[in-house]
Amino acid sequence: MKLKEIQRILQAEVIWGSEEQLEIDIEYGGASDLMSDVLAFGKPGTLLLTGLTNVQSVRTADIIEAKAIVYVRGKKPDLESLELAMEKGIPILSTTLMMYIACGILFQHGLAGIADVQEKK
Amino acid sequence: MTRGEENVFSQTFEIQGRNFGKAGNVSTKIKEILKEIGIDSSIIRRTAIATYEAEMNVVMYAQRAELTLNLTPSMIHIRLVDSGPGIEDIELAMQEGYSTATPEMREMGFGAGMGLPNIKKNADKFEISSAVGKGTYLNIYIYLNQKRR
Numbered sequence: 231m232k233l234k235e236i237q238r239i240l241q242a243e244v245i246w247g248s249e250e251q252l253e254i255d256i257e258y259g260g261a262s263d264l265m266s267d268v269l270a271f272g273k274p275g276t277l278l279l280t281g282l283t284n285v286q287s288v289r290t291a292d293i294i295e296a297k298a299i300v301y302v303r304g305k306k307p308d309l310e311s312l313e314l315a316m317e318k319g320i321p322i323l324s325t326t327l328m329m330y331i332a333c334g335i336l337f338q339h340g341l342a343g344i345a346d347v348q349e350k351k
Numbered sequence: 352m353t354r355g356e357e358n359v360f361s362q363t364f365e366i367q368g369r370n371f372g373k374a375g376n377v378s379t380k381i382k383e384i385l386k387e388i389g390i391d392s393s394i395i396r397r398t399a400i401a402t403y404e405a406e407m408n409v410v411m412y413a414q415r416a417e418l419t420l421n422l423t424p425s426m427i428h429i430r431l432v433d434s435g436p437g438i439e440d441i442e443l444a445m446q447e448g449y450s451t452a453t454p455e456m457r458e459m460g461f462g463a464g465m466g467l468p469n470i471k472k473n474a475d476k477f478e479i480s481s482a483v484g485k486g487t488y489l490n491i492y493i494y495l496n497q498k499r500r
Contacts, residue, residue: 266465269400270472274392282460286407289375290460293382293399295392310372 231256231341233298233321236277239339240325240332242300246312247321254321256297258342261333265290272296273344279332283307288314288322296320302329356423360388366409366416368435371459374410378403381420381429388422394493397473398427401491404466409433411456413486426475429491437483445471445479 234252237244244252261279262268265286268278272294279300280287288311291299299315301307304326307315315322325332337343362384364377382399390398402418409416413435421428438444445467452462471477476492 263460264463264465265460266404266463266469269404270465270469274396280460284459285372286374286460289379289403293375293378293396293403295396 231336231339233277233323235339236298236300236336236341237323239335240300240323240327242323242325245301245306245322245324246315247298247323251298251319251321254297256341258344259333259336260344261302261329263329268294271344276344277336277341279329279336281305281329283311285310285314287311288318288320291315291320292318298323300325300332302327302332356425358421358423360384360422361419363417363419366406366418366433368409368412368414368416368433371410374407374459375403377406377418384420385422385427390422390427390495394427394495398429398491398493401470401473401493402429404469405429405431405489405491407461408466408487409435411452411459411461412436416486425495427491427493427495429489429493431487431489431491433486433488435486437485437487438479438481439483441479441481 233254256277259277263282268290274295276296278291278296281302283305298321300323378399385395413433416433419430447468448464450462450464456462474491475494478490481487
């Protein structure tokens with residue numbers, strides 16, 4: 231699923247990311263506010279949904295090679311997070327939806343979870 | 352030097368305790384160095400995750416640490432020596448979910464008791480020792496020419 235499609239489905243605001251980046255394909259998503267969980271279970275190419283907006287959310291996304299971040303509940307990154315995201319080329323979206331609903335909608339539209347992908351392989 | 356093999360690359364980094372803003376800088380730098388050298392991406396990823404968790408532990412609990420990246424023809428060796436409170440019961444600290452984190456640490460998205468288990472999971476060999484009141488010593492080894500078990 232293209233990031234652009236994810237943006238549309240979640241009615242998300244693009245905080246940072248070029249038109250070209252919105253064309254990237256996302257295979258699966260993962261959601262957590264705990265960055266250690268993300269580090270333990272995240273896979274390269276993951277779409278990270280989180281309510282944690284500090285710089286560690288971007289740092290973690292970069293370390294696990296997540297393709298993009300969606301902040302939920304209308305949260306926006308602080309300046310430091312945004313600067314790091316720009317430096318690392320990680321697109322940032324923000325949706326007003328709650329985490330559970332955002333995940334549910336994406337799952338309903340066919341975006342797999344990390345565990346599903348692991349089981350398939 | 353690691354196991355009598357010659358280092359092809361070695362660099363030491365300083366990590367400051369309590370500096371949450373800079374937390375992760377060293378891991379990111381190491382990731383960039385390994386990428387430039389041309390190390391396999393899955394190995395870089397495991398090294399970056401293990402180093403990031405180790406770095407967060409220093410930032411959360413210790414005053415300071417020195418982290419050395421040694422690269423030999425057969426492995427990546429990360430050695431971390433911190434000055435800090437040390438760990439009283441290492442076996443307990445190695446259990447997933449065990450944590451002594453403060454609410455401030457949890458607000459940063461860490462302190463869920465996954466740090467040390469995550470390091471172990473991503474390493475091919477992991478050594479930890481600690482002296483209470485002095486500090487903690489970590490050795491993380493990741494082999495270059497070996498398929499993951």
